[in-house]
Amino acid sequence: MQRIGVFICWCGSNIAATVDVERVADAVKKDQGVVYSATYQYMCSENGQQLIKNAIKEHSLTGIVVGSCSPRMHEATFRKTAEAAGLNSYMVEIANIREHCSWIHKDREEATEKAIILVRTAIAKVNLNAPLSAGESPVIKRALVIGGGIAGIQAALDIAEAGFEVDIVEKNATIGGRMAQIDKTFPTLDCSACILTPKMVDCAQNEKIDILSYSEVEEVKGFVGNFSVKIKRKARFVDEKKCTGCKLCMEKCPSKKGLDEFNMKLNKRPAIYIPFAQAIPNVAVIDPEQCIKLKTGKCGLCQKVCGAGAIDYTQKDEYIERGYGAIVVATGFKPIELNAFNEFGYSENQDVITSLELERIMNAAGPTNGVLLRPSDGEHPKVITFIQCVGSRDTSGCGKPYCSKICCMYTAKHAMLIREKYPDTEVHVFYIDVRTPGKNYDEFFRRAVEQYGVDYIKGMVGKVYNENGKLMVQGSNLIDNEQVLIESDLVVLAAAIEPEPSVRKIATLLTASIDTNNFLTESHAKLRPVESPTAGVYLAGVCQGPKDIPETVSQASACAAKVIGLLVKDKLKTNPCVASANETMCNGCSQCASVCPYGAITYVEKELRVDGKTELRRIASVNPAVCQGCGACTVTCPSGAMDLKGFSSKQIMSEVEEICKR
Amino acid sequence: MTVKEQCENVKRMSGTDVRKCMKCGKCSGRCPAFHEMDIKPHQFVSLLAQGRIEELLKSEAIWSCLSCMACVERCPRAVAPAAVIEAVRDTVIRAQGANGMKAEDIPPMVDELIPQQLLMSAYRKYNK
Amino acid sequence: MQEITTKEGFVPNIVAFCCNWCSYAGADLAGSSRLSYPANVKIIRVPCSCRVNPMFVLKAFQRGADGVIICGCHPGDCHYVTGNYYTRRRMAMLFSFLDYLGIERDRTRLEWVSAAEGAKFSAVMNDFVAKVTALGENKKLSDLRVKEGE
Numbered sequence: 001m002q003r004i005g006v007f008i009c010w011c012g013s014n015i016a017a018t019v020d021v022e023r024v025a026d027a028v029k030k031d032q033g034v035v036y037s038a039t040y041q042y043m044c045s046e047n048g049q050q051l052i053k054n055a056i057k058e059h060s061l062t063g064i065v066v067g068s069c070s071p072r073m074h075e076a077t078f079r080k081t082a083e084a085a086g087l088n089s090y091m092v093e094i095a096n097i098r099e100h101c102s103w104i105h106k107d108r109e110e111a112t113e114k115a116i117i118l119v120r121t122a123i124a125k126v127n128l129n130a131p132l133s134a135g136e137s138p139v140i141k142r143a144l145v146i147g148g149g150i151a152g153i154q155a156a157l158d159i160a161e162a163g164f165e166v167d168i169v170e171k172n173a174t175i176g177g178r179m180a181q182i183d184k185t186f187p188t189l190d191c192s193a194c195i196l197t198p199k200m201v202d203c204a205q206n207e208k209i210d211i212l213s214y215s216e217v218e219e220v221k222g223f224v225g226n227f228s229v230k231i232k233r234k235a236r237f238v239d240e241k242k243c244t245g246c247k248l249c250m251e252k253c254p255s256k257k258g259l260d261e262f263n264m265k266l267n268k269r270p271a272i273y274i275p276f277a278q279a280i281p282n283v284a285v286i287d288p289e290q291c292i293k294l295k296t297g298k299c300g301l302c303q304k305v306c307g308a309g310a311i312d313y314t315q316k317d318e319y320i321e322r323g324y325g326a327i328v329v330a331t332g333f334k335p336i337e338l339n340a341f342n343e344f345g346y347s348e349n350q351d352v353i354t355s356l357e358l359e360r361i362m363n364a365a366g367p368t369n370g371v372l373l374r375p376s377d378g379e380h381p382k383v384i385t386f387i388q389c390v391g392s393r394d395t396s397g398c399g400k401p402y403c404s405k406i407c408c409m410y411t412a413k414h415a416m417l418i419r420e421k422y423p424d425t426e427v428h429v430f431y432i433d434v435r436t437p438g439k440n441y442d443e444f445f446r447r448a449v450e451q452y453g454v455d456y457i458k459g460m461v462g463k464v465y466n467e468n469g470k471l472m473v474q475g476s477n478l479i480d481n482e483q484v485l486i487e488s489d490l491v492v493l494a495a496a497i498e499p500e501p502s503v504r505k506i507a508t509l510l511t512a513s514i515d516t517n518n519f520l521t522e523s524h525a526k527l528r529p530v531e532s533p534t535a536g537v538y539l540a541g542v543c544q545g546p547k548d549i550p551e552t553v554s555q556a557s558a559c560a561a562k563v564i565g566l567l568v569k570d571k572l573k574t575n576p577c578v579a580s581a582n583e584t585m586c587n588g589c590s591q592c593a594s595v596c597p598y599g600a601i602t603y604v605e606k607e608l609r610v611d612g613k614t615e616l617r618r619i620a621s622v623n624p625a626v627c628q629g630c631g632a633c634t635v636t637c638p639s640g641a642m643d644l645k646g647f648s649s650k651q652i653m654s655e656v657e658e659i660c661k662r
Numbered sequence: 663m664t665v666k667e668q669c670e671n672v673k674r675m676s677g678t679d680v681r682k683c684m685k686c687g688k689c690s691g692r693c694p695a696f697h698e699m700d701i702k703p704h705q706f707v708s709l710l711a712q713g714r715i716e717e718l719l720k721s722e723a724i725w726s727c728l729s730c731m732a733c734v735e736r737c738p739r740a741v742a743p744a745a746v747i748e749a750v751r752d753t754v755i756r757a758q759g760a761n762g763m764k765a766e767d768i769p770p771m772v773d774e775l776i777p778q779q780l781l782m783s784a785y786r787k788y789n790k
Numbered sequence: 791m792q793e794i795t796t797k798e799g800f801v802p803n804i805v806a807f808c809c810n811w812c813s814y815a816g817a818d819l820a821g822s823s824r825l826s827y828p829a830n831v832k833i834i835r836v837p838c839s840c841r842v843n844p845m846f847v848l849k850a851f852q853r854g855a856d857g858v859i860i861c862g863c864h865p866g867d868c869h870y871v872t873g874n875y876y877t878r879r880r881m882a883m884l885f886s887f888l889d890y891l892g893i894e895r896d897r898t899r900l901e902w903v904s905a906a907e908g909a910k911f912s913a914v915m916n917d918f919v920a921k922v923t924a925l926g927e928n929k930k931l932s933d934l935r936v937k938e939g940e
Contacts, residue, residue, distance in 0.1 A: 070818045071835065072810075096833070099821025104912075105829045114829045121832070343692070343736055393684060394738035432686040462692025462736065476687030476704065483696040513871055521871065533871045577837070597871045630870035631841030635880065647837055652846055659805050659832045660853035 002033040002127050005061040006119060007052055009043035009068035011098055016041075018102040020112040024067060027116045033127050035059050044074050049081045056085040063091040063126040067119045069098040088131035090576065090646060095122040117659060124658040128651045132576035137625045139225040139572055143563050144169065144324040146217055146506060149177020150549060151330035151541030151556045153199050158560030159328075160208035164567045167210045167322065168203065169217055169231055171502065174279035175200055177332050181262065181356065183363040185549055186413045187444035193278060193365075200280040213281055216502075218319065220327075220509040223600075223626040224536030225572045227324045235315040237286035237294070238272070242310035245274060245282035249302035249311070258290040260367070264357045266375060267367035272302045272311075277365060284310075326536050326563040327510065329520060330556065331503045333542035335495040336391050340398040344387065344493055345464045350376040351471060352464060352491040355407070358414055372422060374490045381489035384418060385473045386411050386429040387461045391496035393432070400496045402517060405546035407494035408435045412448040414492065419452040428455045428486055430475050438548075457484065464491055503543050511599030512537050520544050530558045534598055535626060538562050577646035578627035579634060581620040583608060585641035588618030592633035592642050600626035601633060668753065669715045675749035680711040682739045689733035689743045699723035703733050703743040710746055724751040729783035751787060802856035802922045804831045806915070807846070809839045811869035812904050813861030819908030820915075827915035831859075838862070839900075840873035844884040847898070851888070851931040857897045857922035861911070864902040874902070892930040896921040 008025045010016035025037040036059045040048045043066060055061060064087070066078050071094035079089035097115040105111040143159050145152045148170030156166040168175060179185075180200075182192040203209050212231060219230035253270035260269040262276050271290035274282060292299040293313055303311040335356050338346040346352045351374045353361075364370035374381045388407055391399030408431070415427045434456070436442040448454045459476030462483075466472070473486040499518040507514040512532040513521040520539050523531040530538055540556040541547065547555070566572075581592070583606065593601040604621045607614055620642065622633075631644045643649055663671070673680065689703040690696055701709070701721040709718055718724070727747045734742040768781065808814040814835050820827065836842055839862025847858045860881060862874040878900065885898045899918055903911045 070814075070821070072815060072818060096818075099818040100833055101829075103821040103824055104826045106826070107829075110829045114832070117832060121834070389686065389738070395682070396738050396740040399738065432684060458687070460686040460688035460691050460738075462688055462690070462732070475691035476689075478685070478687040478690075478704065481702060481705075483690060483693070483702075595872075595876060597873070628870060630838040630873045631836070632838070632870065632873050632876050635840060635843045635876070644837070644841065647841055649843060649845070652834060652836065652841075652843075653849055655834050656805060656846055656850045656855075657853055659834070660803060660850060660855050 002129075003035045003060055003062045004033040004123060004126055005052070005055045005059060005064045006034055006037040006123065007043055007048075007055075007064065007066045007068075008037070008039040008097070008119070009048070009066065010039060010041045011069060011102075012041060015068070015098050015102040018105060018108055018111040019097060019115045020108060023112055024097075024115045024119055028119050028123060031120060031123050033063070034123060036061065043068050044077055049077075052078070052081050053085040056082065056087050061087060063087075063093075063129055065093050065095055065119060065122040065126055067095040067097045067115065067122070070094075070096050070100075088133070090132040091126065091129050093122040093126045093129065095119040121655045121658040124654040125651045128648065128654055130645075132645055134576045135574040135624050136571045137223075137225050137574060139567060139569050140227070140323040140325040141165070141567050142167070142322070142324050143326045143328065143567065144227070144229055144322075145328045145330060147177070147330035147332055147500075147541070147543070148172075148175030148211065148213065149330060149332045149541065150179040150196060150199075151332065151552045152177070152328065153203055154553050154556035155328045155330060155540050155560045155563070156209050157199065157202055157206065158557050159563050159567075160206050162560075162564040162567075163208070164564065165208050165210070167212055167324075169215050170211065170213045171216050172275070173214045173236065173283070173285040174275045174281070175203065175211060175213060176276075176278075176280065178356075179549060180276065180278075181264070181359055183359045183366075184413060184417060186409045187438075187440045189413070189417070197278040200278065204280045211281060214285060217506060217509060222323075223623055225325045225566065225625070227327060227536065228321060229324055229327075230319055230321045233318045233320060235317050236283070237288070237291075237311065237313055237315045238284045239310045239312055240281060240283050242308045243283040244308050244310075245284070246307070247274060247284075248305050248307070249284055250274065252301050252305045254299065254301060255290045255292050258287050263360045263367045264354070266357060266360055286311075326538065326566050328538045328540055328556075328559050328563060329503070329506060329510070329512065329532070329543055330540040331500045331506060331543045333497040333546075334500055336400065336498050338390065338493065338495055341390060343463045344390065344461065344491070345466065345471075346493060349464070349466055349471060349491070350374075351381070351489065352493065354493050354495045355410055355414065356495075358492050362414070362417060372418065379489070380422070381425065383426045383486065383488045384428070384490045384492065385461075385471075385486050385488040386415060386427070386492045386494065387473075388429065388431045388494045389460070390493040392494075394496070400498060400517060402546065403435065404494075404496045405435075406497070406548045408445065409438075409441060409548065411492075411494050412436075412445045412454075415454040416448045416452050419448075419454060426455070428457060428473075428488075430457050430459055430461050430473075432458075432460060438550075459484075497542065497546060499543050510534055510537050513597065530555055530562060535628075536566065572625065574625045575627075575629055576624075577629045577644065578624045579622045579629065579631065579642055579644050580624075581622060581637075582641040582643065583617075583619050584610065585639050586617075586619040587639055587641075588620065589638065591636045591638065592620055595632045595636045597630070597632070598626050598628055600628075665713060665715055669710060669713050672710060672715060672746065672749045672753060675752060676742060676745040678707075678742045678745050680707050680741065680746070683707045683711065683741045684739055686738065688736055688738060692732045692736050694730060694732065695726050695728050698726040703727075703747070706746045706750070707741055707743050715750075718750045719754055721750075723747070724754065725787075727751075728780075729786055730779065748786070800923065800926060801830050802919060802927070803854065804828075804857045804859065804915075804919060804922060805850045805855045806831050806833045807836050807839065807842045807858075807860045808833050808903075809862045809869075809874075810835055810837050812863035812867065813839070813901075813911070815905035816861070816903040816907045816911040819905065820911040821908075823908045825908055825912035827912045828919045831915050831919060838868065838870050838873040839877040840870070840880075842877065844880060847884060847888075848931070851893060851897075851928060852933045854928070854932045856925075856928045857899075857918060859899040859901065859914075859918050861901050861903045861914075864904055867904065893928065894925055896925055897928060
C-alpha cells in the first residue's frame, strides 16, 4: 500500500483563479493511498519544494502527485525535490491542471471538477508506480569511423585531437575518397589534392588514428558505449609494414589490362598498383582478377623486383575484433549508373562522359595529364555541352527524386575552368534551375556567365545522337520557346549522386534506419541532424543526404563533437523507463524485435521452472542501454509479456478507468 | 461546359497531373514535330495548368502531334504531354460530332512506305 | 467557453491519448495560447502513440467513455522514428473492428498534432466532442457490472 502525498499548486492565480484548489485538495484526501494533501501558491518555488520535502519525511510518503503545470515544464524539478527527500524520483506523477485545465476553461465549477479528475488519475497511476533506477553502462574510449573520405578523415582528426583513439575503416586501398578524385573545388577553385592530402598525411601520422585500409566492417554487436565490431582486412598480397611505395613493381608488372578505378576507368593500370601518387597508406595492392601469378601460378615478377620483400601471394583475408564507444558512418556516394538514360547516348558514345570523368580528364595527374582531350580520338573538343539534372529530380522511376545539390556548382566550375584554360572553346549548359544557395555560390555561378561567357540555356536535352562523328545535342530553349540543335564535340552529364551501395549492409549491421533513397536517417531533421536514431551512431557526409565539401566537413566536425561528448563520460546513465519482458509469459515469437526501431531486443535461451519442471525457453531480452522506451513492442507482443516501465499497461489502464468513473 | 469543367475534363481524360511538371522542357527538347507545332508540348502542360484551355482547343498543334510518345517516354516527372494533347484533340473532335474514321477506311490507305505508327496514330486521332 | 450539450444535457466523456513529444506538447500549447476546448476531454500522456494498446481503447469504451481519440506526431516526425506508423495500422484495424461492433466511426479518431499545432489540437477536440455529442451516450460496450457497482 502506497502512502501518497498530493500537492496542488495555485501557480499564483494561473490555476487558482479558475480552479478551486482547496476543494481539489480536499476532494482527494480520502482517495486510495492518499495520506496527505496540501496547496501552495508556487509549488515550484524554494518554499514549495521545501513543503514537499517536509511532507515526504514527516508522513513517510512513498509517492507524490503534484497538481501543477505541464510535466514538460516541472516534472524534472519535482523529481529532484523527491530525490532530495529520499524518495525515488520515479514515484512522482504530475497532474497537468494548468495547460490542460485552468488555462482553457473559464467556468470555475467545470474546471474544478476536471482538476479533481486529473489529480485522481495521477493518484491512480502513482498507486501502481514502482521505484526505478537509472542503470549504468561503461564507455569504451575508442571511436570507429566507417569510410575514409573527407567526412571520415575530418571526424577522425577531430576526435583524435581531443585525445581519443580512432580507427578508420576504408574499403578501398587508400583513404581520400571522392574528394581525392576531384580536380578543383568550388567556390574558391583551390586544388582538391592540395587541401586534402595534408589531412590524409595528418591521419597517417597521428598516433591516435589507426587507418585500416582495404578493410570492411563485417559484424557489429553491442550498443552505445560498448560496441564490438568485427573487421575484415582483405588480402592485399602486399605486406603493409614492408612496402615502401617505390612503385618498381608497377613498372615491371606484365599485366596492364586492369581498368584504373581511380581515373573512372578511363585508362589502364597494372595488376599491382598504388591507386594514386599521394595514397595513404602508400602501399601497393594486387588485383587478384588481373594478377597472372595469382591466376596461373606463373610470373612472380613483382616479388623478384621488390627490394623490401613485401610481396606475399599467400596472404589471406584476416579478421580482427575491436571494441568502440561510438561509431561514425561516413560511407559517401557514387554517381548513378546511366544505362537507363539512353537518350543521352552515354553507353554508345565515348565522348559522352560524366562530370566525375571530366574531373579526372582535367586533373594534372589524370589519364590525359590534365590536357582536355576527348576520349574517342584524343582531340581537343571545340564545342562542349553540359547537361544538368541527369537523373536528379526524376520521379519517373529511372533516376532519383531528390536534387543532388552539388551539380549546379560543379558544372559552373567545369564550364569556367574550360573557358579559362581554352578560351577558344564554346561551352553550353542546359539547366532546369540553377540552384546556388551558399556563401559566395551565386556569385561564382554568375562569374561563369558574366566573366567567362558560358552559354546557359534554360531547358532540358531531349536527345543526343551521333552524326558523322559529331554529337548532335537536341534540346529546349524555353526562354525563346525554341528547339535548339548544338553540334558538339564533347557532352558532359551531371549525373545524380546516390549513397555508396555498401551503406545498406552497414545500416543493417548497425540497425540504423535508412530511407527509400538509401540515405541514412538522422534522429531529427532539424535538431539532431548528425545523430542516427540508433544511440552511439553518428552520420557524416553524403551517406545522410546530398551535400558538398564544406557541409560535409561541418557535419563531420559536428559528429566528432558528439562523439567526444560521449567518450569523455566514464559511464552512461540509461533511461529507466524501458521495456522488459515477463520471462514466464514470453514465448519467444520474435514479433517485438521486428518492430523495435533500435534493435534493442535480442533473444536468450533461459532455464525456467514451470509447473515444477525445468524448461529451456527462448525469451526476449531488452537491452536497457539501447531501448528508448517508445513502447511499440508492448503492443505488438501477443502474449502480453512485454511491458514498459513508468508507463505500464496496468498504470495506463488505471488512468483510463479513473477518467471513465466520472 | 465552363472553362473550368473543360480543364478538369481534359485532365481526367489525359490521366496526367500537370502540377508534377517541373518545367524542364525535355518534352519539347525531344519532340520530332516541334517545328510544326504552334503550341509546343511543354506549353500544353503549362497552359492547361493555368486553365487556358481555349487557346489549346484552337491550336493547330493538336493535329501536328505525331502521338509518338517520345515526350511521355522521357519525362523525368512522369507527366504525359502527349496524353494532354490527345485529350484536347478528343475534346475538339467530340464537339464536332460524327466524323470518325472507321476500321474499313484504312486498307485502301495502306502504302508499304507508311510506317505502322503513322497508321496507328492516324487511327487514334480520327476514330473518336 | 461553452459546454457542448444536447437538449437532454448530455455531456460526453472523452479519453485522449497524447504522445509525449508532439501531441501532448501541442495540447500544452493550446493551453498556453488559451485556446479552449470542452472540459470533458481528459488527456493521458504516453511516450509514443504506438504505446496505445487497442486494449486501452476497449477498456475506455467498456468503462463508459463516449469517445476515444489518439494523437501522435505527424508521419515522418515520430520521435521514435516509426512508432506512429504502427499506430496508424493498428488503429485502422481497431476502428473498423469497433465499427463492426456498433461503436460508430465518429467515436474513434486518430489525429496527427505537432508540438506547434496548439490551434489544431483545440480545433480537433472541439470537432470531435461535437461529433460524439451528436451521437449521444455510448452504451454498446459498457460493462453493466461496473455501472451497478457505482
